[in-house]
Amino acid sequence: MKLEIYSDTATTLIPSNDRAFNYGDGFFTTMCCLDQQIHLFDLHIQRLQSDAKRLFVEISDWSGLIKAIQNTAMSAPRQCVIKVHISLGQGGRGYSRGAQSEPRALIKVSPFPDSLDALSLSVGQGYLSEQSMLAGIKHCNRLEQVLFKRQADVLGLDDVVCLDSRQHIIETSSANLFWFANNTWLTPSLNHCGVNGVYRQFLLNMFTYYDMDFLVGDYGLIDLINAESAFACNAVRGVMPIKQINVSHNNQQTLSLNQQQTLQEQTTLYTNNQLPALQTLIQQFMLIESNK
Secondary structure (H helix, E strand, C coil), X not given: CCCEEEECCCCCCCCCCEHHHHHCCEEEEEEEEECCEECCHHHHHHHHHHHHHHCCCCCCCHHHHHHHHHHHHHCCCCEEEEEEEEECCECCCCCCCCCCCCCEEEEEEEECCCCCCCEEXXXXXXXXXXXXXXXXXXXXXXXXXXXXXXXXXXXCCCEEEEEECCCCXXXXXXXXXXXXXXXXXXXXXXXXXXXXXXXXXXXXXXXXXXXXXXXXXXXXXHHHHCCCEEEEEECCCEEEEEEEEEHHHCCHHHCCHHHHHHHCCCEXXXXXXXXXXXXXXXXXXXXXXXXX
């Protein structure tokens, strides 16, 4: 299927019957661009292609999109964020895409966000919806993340830890989570909900490359609270150390009675002693990947 490609400018108009606008029928990726080079570009393209396949979006002109993104990077500011948003294009009323729908890609350049020191988090009120058909995909339905981020803003914190209905840790509103315990790096499984972030994929590839001990599984708050080091990560900011998690801010309905009793009024502080060595490995592996 032919892909229409647009650059985001003051004159770029989105039709009122755009399917991403009306139904969230689309997906996107957000990339870090430094000195006209997009970090982890291959992984971003792979994620777009994977999400397209899972959402039954047939795109024939991937090479054209890749070239357009690269051209955007070449003329972009020295340090910026490039977002590629793919919509299923125009459609009539109703959920059916119809034969006339043609996907469109919008490439947008934004200023790089301010740097963050170690994060202060709480635990989000409510749960992420579990939907295996969408788990891992960075689709356009982000209302849950908007509401979780609002909770962090109201509390004056950097972000919140998001749980699923079984009270498993999944992610924050805008980043994946990793922590270190018993000489092993741990990260949540995303089989039922959450976004399989590009930086998460990069780290898992790195752990495998260096034969480091890591586990992907179902974990509760106790596992994160008992960790030695912890960080959030995404493709724009990279590794963001977590300074503390304040469980007492959380709505009591989010936690089971047992968890309430165990975690009541608890603030966890992390030493993050393992992070300097990890950052060194990340820099080395980034060079290895960029030279392929």
